[in-house]
Amino acid sequence: MAQQKVFHIPSMHCSGCVMTLEGIEDDLPGILKIRGSYQKASLAVEWDETRLSEGKIIAAIRQLGYEVADR
């Protein structure tokens, strides 16, 4: 079943960060769609919750050096 969420990542500092963050789709099986926005400082992710959890996505984002903030 597909789950989706928009993660707020205020520490993005340029469009290169978007390219880096969207790269988690290559490392985490189960991501169906991913879309980053530097202007909105956000990362919209849709994933298969039978294969991936929100916690793993947040962990992958943190491993890249970014923090997920509460909106």
Added chain:
Amino acid sequence: MSGLILAALITGLTAGGISCFAVQGGLITGSIARRLEVATPVPAPARKQVKSKAARHQKQQALPQSDAAAVSHTGLAQSIGLFMVAKLAAYTLLGFFLGWLGSVVSISMTAKGILQILVGIFLVGNALRMFNVHPIFRYFNFEPPQAVTRFIRRLSKNGDGNVITPLYLGALTVLIPCGVTQSVMAVAIGTGSPLTGAAIMAAFVIGTSPAFFGVTMLAASLGRMFQKWFYPAAAVVVLLLGLYTMDTGLNVVGSPFSVTKIVQSFQPAAPEAQPLQAGAPAQPTSVTIEVGAYGYTPNQVTLAADQEVELHMVVSEAWTCARSFYIPSLNLGQLLPPEGETVFTIPPQPAGTQIPFTCSMGMYTGVLNFQ
């Protein structure tokens, strides 16, 4: 025009290299990291046997640790070099195209000046984005299409670090320009010249090379320190370039509110630019202005009011945009020949009139006073 090329080189040396690394540096370092993974696999625990054919082959291909260190520095330097060569070629071609685009779109000098002002605003907005002043300034940065960034990212990760991958990645960076690069691209369009556009982009990329090379080599150790200290420094350079570009744009449109004009207004007037006293000799109806590499001499001229006057523009060793002479308020001007004299006739002007003149890029200016 050579002043713009020099400015592009300086922008690359200062702000561009660091900003470019922020967006593109990860591509080349990621590609090298992949090469190091292949060259130095983690040794398996002694009790486990390497059973798969691929694993046995990888073990046979692995280098001793000492050779791996040599691979890392040599391989990194080689790959960055190939990356930068391809990037230079690609951006030079892009600059040629941008300059051609600017020439094909036929616009007036006023529109050109407005374009320069807009470019300056874009640069200032970019600088404020880099200072993280307010989230609204994030919109002063164009994001490439996701399909493009995904393709480049996967090429970087999956490439085996051979010669082709860095070359390919370097060429593809034209699709993911950093904020400072986008600003210089805008300047290249504004030149309206394919060759100048190409030269500007080439100078900029060459300028980025030392910083990009050095920062990439030190990326692992710089880490957060890079972001804390170098990024604000780069933002200052972009801000200054933006303010300068806005000022030159204001000069091109003949605005009295450019910093150049305001500073000139505080300068003591030339002795001849004084109000006429009774019995004083009449103001000249003709003046000779020398056009040199660094502007016009004299740049403050007084001429007779209420009659037709002549400007004799004499060019000598002017290899800059000073040869592209323009009087905005009269829409009068032309590209002066490399040597010799060109005469402009100015229609009668009332006493007290001040008419600014400038090069076509707004970098070298002066004023005609009518008394």
